[in-house]
Amino acid sequence: MxxxxxxxxxxxxxxxxxxxxxxxxxxxxxxxxxxxxxxxxxxxxxxxxxxxxxxxxxxxxxxxxxxxxxxxxxxxxxxxxxxxxxxxxxxxxxxxxxxxxxxxxxxxxxxKRRSSAVTAAQPPSHVVSPLALRVLTEDLVRGYALPLTPLDGPAAGHDALAFSPDGRYLALGGSDGAVHLQDPVTGQAVAGPLAGHQGIVRDVAFSPDGRLLASSGDGGPVWLWDMTFRSPVGGSLPDSQGALDSVAFSPDGRLLAAVGFGQYVYLWDTVTREMITTLDIGSPRADALAFSPDGTHLAAATSDGSLRLWSPATWEVTGDVAVGDCCDIAFSPDGNLLASAGADGAVRLWDHLAPVDTVRVMMSASARAVSAVAFSPDGGLLAGAMMDGTVHLWDPTNGQPLSDPFHAPLTEAYAVAFSPDGGLLAAVGHDKTVQRWITPALHAA
Incomplete structure (x- = not known):
């Protein structure tokens, strides 16, 4: 022992x-x-x-x-x-x-460990009955997500959220211009607000090792936060201009990309904090960007309806495909698929290695814009947040919806994210609350 x-x-x-x-x-x-x-x-x-x-x-x-x-x-x-x-x-x-x-x-x-183990072994005062657990398990196996009690968010509305890689934190980008860190289970604040933006925080992203948190917003500059001390790393990153809507770390954590209003993707070295290059997106704005899981591609969805791909090895454009009005993009964990969230209410899946035709199209009944998309960590589920306040789940292997849309009490849903273990799904939007669901077990079968 x-x-x-x-x-x-x-x-x-x-x-x-x-x-x-x-x-x-x-x-x-x-x-x-x-x-x-x-x-x-x-x-x-x-x-x-x-x-x-x-x-x-x-x-x-x-x-x-x-x-x-x-x-x-x-x-x-x-x-x-x-x-x-x-x-x-x-x-x-x-x-x-x-x-x-x-x-x-x-x-x-x-x-002390033995004492803690004995304490932890004591049964809780309230225990869920075996029959109730069987019912919950059966619902999950049949593909139904189970709603949990909403968490009370710190701002009047939230445009962004992200789970930390270890699942300890849920970062929320607030309409109050601050990034808030909550316990994803209890909803309690883990630390004071990370304040630096002058306007709404539009996106948040953790580095792959969880040591850094990046945030972008209407105030213009991108901020980089040290999660050990929950403090800024040398202030805002230099040289970016205009409001920035999206940030993304490279898989190795060495690069940080940001894009928004303006015709460029900005790229910084996360160690030196120096800007290393800018990429012309060929459009006055881009709403989303993402690195492929293997780091061989950087994708950006532009306001003119195109999906532009670059190779980080050379920063040369490797693809430029018309995808229509797009609000968000996400790579599948294996890197074979790229999902785009459409303003027409559709989610499209693309083969990012040869993005000529869509692999499949998934429509929502409301036909309202899809504001955000996210794959589960194992790639078995694809979630979409809708501007009608609902959240949808699809099986990306066949494009079929899993149960009915989740009618979260959100006027509009702006962001959606899976926990690192895939067990929870969270969404935020034009409402103070953070909505949560236990994800179905269908994808684990």
Whole structure:
């Protein structure tokens, strides 16, 4: 029993050390001696030693909580140029590191783990009956999505949402100009609003490793947020112009693309934050863009009804196909299909390797515009958010709808997303609430 615990603890300790090294690099890579001196000059801080710092940065040993908090606070108290900034001991960003220490302390103490296991093993006070579980399971197997209690969103309306890769966060782009982070289960705010936009937040996207969050909006600039500290990475990204409607990370997380009003796709290096190139979309506006899962294509849907493809290897145009008025696009997880959300109420599937004819067309009965599309992580479901407030589910292998549309209490639905495990589907729109469903088990069969 001790080997698995030790392995898990070692892995988590190495992860903590990596984050400490990254924080040190972000603060100008001060020497160990300088860190010790800065800590000594900080009121209320514990004393640090060069040897203890070496162990912390190498992941050799878990420091005492006061030592770790002093190290983190010392690093946060200086920017990359060595300028002093005030970081109180009770600052919100410090709680993230305290939580990490508590988790590691729990892992290294078998007695605490056993105590937690006994506590977790106690049955809850309210248990769903076996018959009710059988009914729920049968509905899921038959392809019916099950509605859950809506979450109360923080803004009057939301134009964007995204699950973090680990499923811990649900990011909401608000009409109040802020990005809000919620627990997708309880709906409780995880942190204070990420404020920086001057207008409605139009899109949010997590990097593949979950370390970064990008947001775009009516205010113009794109913001890049560090999810460890839930703070901006050096302010808004440079050189973009006009309102930007869509952002997307490359599969390796090294590139961030954005597009909106204006005739260009903007591309930045997420490490250096420098703009590396702009791509002419041949139109005054694009509503959506997406990288293919293998990173070999970048696609953008333009306001003139075309779907333009580029190769990130050369940034040459590799395809330019008429798809009609399009509000959103999404690649299937295997990269074989590209879905486009039509203003005519149709979702079209394309073979992105040879996008000449559509693979199939899926129509909604309302014929209202489809504002957003999303594939489930296994590719077995395709969801579409409609401007009549409904959400539709299709089987992308045959284009058939799964049950009836979900009549969410939204005047208009603007965005839809699956959780990383595919078990939940969420939608937001012209309403304060976040709508959620348990997705059907048909695609897992």
């Amino acid at each position: 001790s080997t698995p615990n030790k392995t898990e603890f070692t892995a988590e300790l190495e992860g903590l050390a990596e984050e400490l090294r990254r924080l040190r690099a972000d603060r100008g890579s001060p020497t160990l001696t300088k860190i010790v001196a800065r800590a000594a000059a900080m009121p209320g801080a514990s004393s640090l030693s060069v040897s203890a710092l070496s162990e912390a940065f190498s992941g050799k040993r878990l420091q005492r909580v006061d030592s770790l908090m002093t190290l983190v606070r010392t690093l946060l108290s200086y920017d990359e140029d060595g300028n002093r900034r005030s970081i109180p001991r009770a600052a919100p960003e410090m709680e993230v590191w305290r939580s990490r220490w508590r988790g590691l302390d729990q892992l290294r103490s078998p007695s």
